[in-house]
Amino acid sequence: MGRHGPLDGVTAVLAAARAVAVELEDGGDSTATQRASSHVDDALHAARSAVSGQADLSRDLGGHDWWVLRASVNGFRQSVLALHRKLQADLIEGQADLAAEEERLFEQTLAGSIRRSLANRIRQANRLVAGINEQLSVVRTAAAGVAVRLDWEVDPDQPTAVRTARSLLLKDRVTDSERRDLQEFVRARVDQARAELEHHAPWEARLRESLDYRAWHRFTLQLSHRDWEGWKPATAKRMQRLSTGERSIALHLPMLASIAAHYADEEGRPAGCPRLILLDELFAGVDSANRAMLFGTFTDWDLDAVFTSDHEWCQYATLSGIAIHHLHPPDGDGPLVSTRFTWDGRRRVINPPAA
Numbered sequence: 001m002g003r004h005g006p007l008d009g010v011t012a013v014l015a016a017a018r019a020v021a022v023e024l025e026d027g028g029d030s031t032a033t034q035r036a037s038s039h040v041d042d043a044l045h046a047a048r049s050a051v052s053g054q055a056d057l058s059r060d061l062g063g064h065d066w067w068v069l070r071a072s073v074n075g076f077r078q079s080v081l082a083l084h085r086k087l088q089a090d091l092i093e094g095q096a097d098l099a100a101e102e103e104r105l106f107e108q109t110l111a112g113s114i115r116r117s118l119a120n121r122i123r124q125a126n127r128l129v130a131g132i133n134e135q136l137s138v139v140r141t142a143a144a145g146v147a148v149r150l151d152w153e154v155d156p157d158q159p160t161a162v163r164t165a166r167s168l169l170l171k172d173r174v175t176d177s178e179r180r181d182l183q184e185f186v187r188a189r190v191d192q193a194r195a196e197l198e199h200h201a202p203w204e205a206r207l208r209e210s211l212d213y214r215a216w217h218r219f220t221l222q223l224s225h226r227d228w229e230g231w232k233p234a235t236a237k238r239m240q241r242l243s244t245g246e247r248s249i250a251l252h253l254p255m256l257a258s259i260a261a262h263y264a265d266e267e268g269r270p271a272g273c274p275r276l277i278l279l280d281e282l283f284a285g286v287d288s289a290n291r292a293m294l295f296g297t298f299t300d301w302d303l304d305a306v307f308t309s310d311h312e313w314c315q316y317a318t319l320s321g322i323a324i325h326h327l328h329p330p331d332g333d334g335p336l337v338s339t340r341f342t343w344d345g346r347r348r349v350i351n352p353p354a355a
Helices: 010-023 030-050 080-111 113-136 160-169 176-196 203-210 236-240 244-263 288-300
Strands: 056-061 067-073 076-078 147-154 217-224 231-233 276-280 304-308 322-328 337-343 348-350
Touching: 030 056, 067 080, 113 147, 113 160, 113 244, 147 160, 147 244, 160 176, 176 203, 217 244, 244 288
Parallel strands: 276 304
Antiparallel strands: 056 067, 067 076, 147 217, 217 231, 322 337, 337 348
């Protein structure tokens, strides 16, 4: 492509040559000639970058002080016009192959294993959130009756097509019209991923980005309180209306319930393994009544826990049992030692030192 249009024939080349001759009537103007030559060098540099690895371009001085642009492909010289036609044919062939590959991927996505896998993952996430909320439904704070739950819905910032496609993915059968809608959705997601990822990103990365259902959804924390009707989003303003302890509970409960639900098997039963959670300076700012409630969740949800605290002795009837190690600061150069206690849900006893 030249500045006067595509040089794709003898007529076009002659027309371009006449136009250049008119522009350079003053052959003695070496400055204009040098400026034109510099423009050619810039264009040649850009062209070399564009066809790097496919062809070598050179600019040689021929007869009558004419510069000749040559192309070499795999060691064989050919005209630039022939190279242009070859690259254009390669581009058309590559686009056709890519379109065929896209169609195959769309078909696999819409009717094959990828669609089933994606639908199963969304359903599994729904079950996990339902399990979390089931755990949370039985817990309320002692004072204002604060309760929490999680909502996992399509992000409202996503276009309507995302919500529609999510519903279609979860259907066992779709009509031809719904199938076309779903295909357009997947195609749009692939185009978006292609634009957002690096230019040479592999198809696997593009497809994974396109079908990452997690990016379509958003978690929101919902609050119930005696001062308002029903469930409301846990906005910063609403959280400020809670006491320090209630805010701490509202943040701890979803975390604990999420762990309990994550450890459960597909049927919701506790998995046969330690369900461990580690907490440092646990439940800061929570009063004793609500602490008892929070500790009770470890018994109710069958969680195994390790806590650290500078004052908590875990003596709550709601907690079925725990071992307590009270650390004694070293005396001078002496070692750090601990005294072990056990709480069994009713009383705390000191354990004899190990032999």
